Amino acid sequence: MTEQFDIVIVGGGVVGNAMALACRDLSVSVAQVEVKQVSVRTDFDYDVRTIGVAYTSRTLLKHLNVWPHVAPVAAPISSLHISDAGHFGKVRMHASEQGVDALGFVIEMPYLLQAMQNELQTQENLTTFCPYQVSALADGGDHTELTLDGEQGTKTIGAKLVIAADGQFSSLRQHEGIEAQHWDYEQTAIVANLSFSHADNRVAFERFTPEGPLAVLPLTSGRSGFIWTLENRYIDEFMAMSDDAFAQKVLDRFGYRFGEITRVGKRRGYPVALIKAEETVKPRFVVIGNAAQSIHPIAAQGMNLGLRDVAQLREHIKSALQSKADLGALDGLSTYSRARQRDRMSLVRGIDVAVRAFRNPLSGVIKARNSILLALELIPGAKSHLAKRAMGLQTPAPELCVED
Numbered sequence: 544m545t546e547q548f549d550i551v552i553v554g555g556g557v558v559g560n561a562m563a564l565a566c567r568d569l570s571v572s573v574a575q576v577e578v579k580q581v582s583v584r585t586d587f588d589y590d591v592r593t594i595g596v597a598y599t600s601r602t603l604l605k606h607l608n609v610w611p612h613v614a615p616v617a618a619p620i621s622s623l624h625i626s627d628a629g630h631f632g633k634v635r636m637h638a639s640e641q642g643v644d645a646l647g648f649v650i651e652m653p654y655l656l657q658a659m660q661n662e663l664q665t666q667e668n669l670t671t672f673c674p675y676q677v678s679a680l681a682d683g684g685d686h687t688e689l690t691l692d693g694e695q696g697t698k699t700i701g702a703k704l705v706i707a708a709d710g711q712f713s714s715l716r717q718h719e720g721i722e723a724q725h726w727d728y729e730q731t732a733i734v735a736n737l738s739f740s741h742a743d744n745r746v747a748f749e750r751f752t753p754e755g756p757l758a759v760l761p762l763t764s765g766r767s768g769f770i771w772t773l774e775n776r777y778i779d780e781f782m783a784m785s786d787d788a789f790a791q792k793v794l795d796r797f798g799y800r801f802g803e804i805t806r807v808g809k810r811r812g813y814p815v816a817l818i819k820a821e822e823t824v825k826p827r828f829v830v831i832g833n834a835a836q837s838i839h840p841i842a843a844q845g846m847n848l849g850l851r852d853v854a855q856l857r858e859h860i861k862s863a864l865q866s867k868a869d870l871g872a873l874d875g876l877s878t879y880s881r882a883r884q885r886d887r888m889s890l891v892r893g894i895d896v897a898v899r900a901f902r903n904p905l906s907g908v909i910k911a912r913n914s915i916l917l918a919l920e921l922i923p924g925a926k927s928h929l930a931k932r933a934m935g936l937q938t939p940a941p942e943l944c945v946e947d
């Protein structure tokens with residue numbers, strides 16, 4: 544007998560977990576499949592990956608009862624400064640100007656994953672298959688059959704709707720024959736934590752440098768999160784240099800606004816590419832999160848965009864349940880896909896254009912991009928529009944993105 548579920552979510556990253564939690568109060572049976580054994584460690588010392596959580600994502604995480612558990616370790620971003628090193632353009636955004644307590648937050652990733660895991664463990668309508676890999680999908684008529692491979696053998700489960708949250712190289716997306724645009728930026732993001740002698744842990748900086756954009760982000764622990772997306776030709780040199788030499792390189796570009804760098808954490812490199820699925824839905828199938836779009840980390844928006852996929856998809860599931868429609872019917876899923884189109888495309892395109900403009904050394908392009916930064920700084924409506932995009936505010940907003 545094939546075990547049947549209304550919804551099977553493939554992937555136990557942040558987006559897959561949020562999707563499972565978003566189904567908690569709906570009358571559906573849910574399965575989640577994750578290939579990696581889940582082991583989240585929050586007993587880290589200095590080196591740990593951090594993530595920027597947009598204002599709207601905080602709202603969503605509140606609704607999922609995740610935020611109360613991570614709020615004490617989330618550093619609020621009161622101001623965001625964007626500048627082009629060595630040029631005149633800069634934009635300064637303040638939470639107070641937008642009438643909010645913070646533009647966003649920065650948090651150590653294990654805290655977020657741990658809080659999600661704790662919530663998932665108490666979810667009554669959820670069955671977890673971990674570690675299991677989805678290796679095949681087959682049309683079962685009124686459902687899809689998924690083949691799961693694990694150490695204990697192979698099993699088959701059925702779903703009215705398969706949600707692929709299986710990351711940027713999504714094998715499910717490929718299995719469904721969905722083409723994806725793939726652009727290798729030939730850049731690698733170096734991520735590390737830093738300590739400054741006089742950090743202001745309320746301000747986030749995004750600074751475009753000749754080697755690539757860097758960001759300095761507040762953390763509650765007194766450290767700063769740091770990410771420098773470097774052109775690949777610099778990577779070997781920057782990874783190999785001593786901590787002191789690396790700190791000096793950072794200071795040469797970032798300046799001494801936070802004083803000296805007193806500690807440099809372990810550096811890790813992440814290759815950067817744009818991967819965008821040409822379609823996000825098929826009958827009984829939808830891709831979300833990085834499986835739908837994996838974007839440059841320059842604006843810290845990849846996870847945030849994926850969480851908004853979750854919020855919108857929940858609306859589709861809810862309305863299909865209310866009207867007793869088939870959860871996997873293509874017309875309903877197409878309505879979901881159209882609802883996500885504007886937010887998704889504007890961020891994917893906007894970030895891609897910004898990355899290309901800020902790595903272009905032509906003097907005309909440098910003048911143009913600095914004029915745009917200046918205009919954004921001086922025209923209140925333009926700055927507010929940019930702040931709202933960074934915060935993830937959109938209209939109409941799905942229920943999970945609206946404060947109670």
Ligand SMILES: Cc1cc2nc3c(=O)[nH]c(=O)nc-3n(C[C@H](O)[C@H](O)[C@H](O)COP(=O)(O)OP(=O)(O)OC[C@H]3O[C@@H](n4cnc5c(N)ncnc54)[C@H](O)[C@@H]3O)c2cc1C
Nearest residue numbers: 554556557558578595677709710832833843844845846847
């Ligand atoms: C350097 C860097 C910095 C970033 N900073 C930010 C930031 O500050 N803010 C932000 O919003 N975003 C940021 N991002 C982007 C963010 O990390 C991603 O968008 C987000 O983590 C994607 O989550 P996901 O759940 O969609 O995918 P993933 O985290 O990739 O999860 C996919 C899961 O699916 C599982 N899986 C895959 N295939 C199968 C299968 N066949 N069967 C079962 N399981 C499977 C995998 O094991 C994995 O656990 C950053 C990215 C980078 C590279």
